[in-house]
Amino acid sequence: MADRNAARTRERILEIAGELFRARGYAGTSIADIAGRLGTSKSALYYHFASKEEILDALLAGVLAAHARVAELAGSAEHGPAEVLGAVVDMVAGSGAVLATFGADPSVAAALAGRDHVHGLRAKDEQVVARLAGGDPGALAAVAALAVAKDGGRALMAERGALSAADRADLLAAALRALDG
Amino acid sequence: MADRNAARTRERILEIAGELFRARGYAGTSIADIAGRLGTSKSALYYHFASKEEILDALLAGVLAAHARVAELAGSAEHGPAEVLGAVVDMVAGSGAVLATFGADPSVAAALAGRDHVHGLRAKDEQVVARLAGGDPGALAAVAALAVAKDGGRALMAERGALSAADRADLLAAALRALDG
DNA sequence: GTCTATACAAAGATAGAC
DNA sequence: GTCTATCTTTGTATAGAC
Numbered sequence: 001m002a003d004r005n006a007a008r009t010r011e012r013i014l015e016i017a018g019e020l021f022r023a024r025g026y027a028g029t030s031i032a033d034i035a036g037r038l039g040t041s042k043s044a045l046y047y048h049f050a051s052k053e054e055i056l057d058a059l060l061a062g063v064l065a066a067h068a069r070v071a072e073l074a075g076s077a078e079h080g081p082a083e084v085l086g087a088v089v090d091m092v093a094g095s096g097a098v099l100a101t102f103g104a105d106p107s108v109a110a111a112l113a114g115r116d117h118v119h120g121l122r123a124k125d126e127q128v129v130a131r132l133a134g135g136d137p138g139a140l141a142a143v144a145a146l147a148v149a150k151d152g153g154r155a156l157m158a159e160r161g162a163l164s165a166a167d168r169a170d171l172l173a174a175a176l177r178a179l180d181g
Numbered sequence: 182m183a184d185r186n187a188a189r190t191r192e193r194i195l196e197i198a199g200e201l202f203r204a205r206g207y208a209g210t211s212i213a214d215i216a217g218r219l220g221t222s223k224s225a226l227y228y229h230f231a232s233k234e235e236i237l238d239a240l241l242a243g244v245l246a247a248h249a250r251v252a253e254l255a256g257s258a259e260h261g262p263a264e265v266l267g268a269v270v271d272m273v274a275g276s277g278a279v280l281a282t283f284g285a286d287p288s289v290a291a292a293l294a295g296r297d298h299v300h301g302l303r304a305k306d307e308q309v310v311a312r313l314a315g316g317d318p319g320a321l322a323a324v325a326a327l328a329v330a331k332d333g334g335r336a337l338m339a340e341r342g343a344l345s346a347a348d349r350a351d352l353l354a355a356a357l358r359a360l361d362g
Numbered sequence: 363g364t365c366t367a368t369a370c371a372a373a374g375a376t377a378g379a380c
Numbered sequence: 381g382t383c384t385a386t387c388t389t390t391g392t393a394t395a396g397a398c
Binding site for chain 2: 021022023024025026027028101104105106107110111140141143144145146147148150151152155156159167170171174175177178181
């Protein structure tokens, strides 16, 4: 039962940290800020997480896994542009708030520099672009299509809170149009 | 002549600060970091700028003005989607590195919260979207088109350093395709 | 599991000499 | 214009009681 409470508290911390990181940035958010919203002391927080960076890692784990799955899909030759971009849209819709944090905050990238994650992420984006470009060196249209799916998706999420099935379909269509009309 | 040197130093500070803000985020960059790269003490910095935030303001002034010009263009009814999106592309190409900072860093938005700028910025984006949507309430395609021009443009800038005339034309074409095929 | 108290470093900023 | 020295606040993190 004690375990239950600890797990609940852990979840609340991640939830609060996610909100604050998104609003003020990772570097711009202090442990005191998080503890304040949680309604406990800073020390209580350190019982659940060994450091601020550990909170970030826990928050990012899901997004990184989702990116990895999309990149894997893009890597295999069996999937067309529509499938790949559809997977990107679903990923954005699924990991919404956290992705907004990760993708938008330079201090997150700086905190993770050298620790595999970042290069992994950028490499994964490039893998998707390469697949969409189909070997074409002038990959501008592919970059544009990914921008629609990922950044356009983020903008829509921020605006509407979530993406309906119709939104996803429309977004995919717009991305495909950006790719090659 | 003393004025000349001061002006030069001011420029160097802005240059260095811009790079660091982009790499580590605004909140993640300290005055000491900037002074270190400048090769002087922290105090020297405070001779040129009264505060960290003042550096940010100076850095953002150009981008905000550029956004205002685009929004103004979008506001007048005489310009079509191609003109508006072209202006967005030019704005991105022109204010490159700084826009990447501004658009991507939550700690920048937090630092400016309440101080007109931010609402101004978001409002200006919405004005562009509204114009592109042409009154259509389902503005997804407009959001998508803006994402191509702005975020796609950012991604390209990050990748290529600058946008050639051909890049701009291609990007605009992709944005128009995202808008309505 | 959460608290108070505290260590310790880093941050933003200022004073006053040169 | 730039320095050294210093103040103050804030930040991350730990120790030890309950």
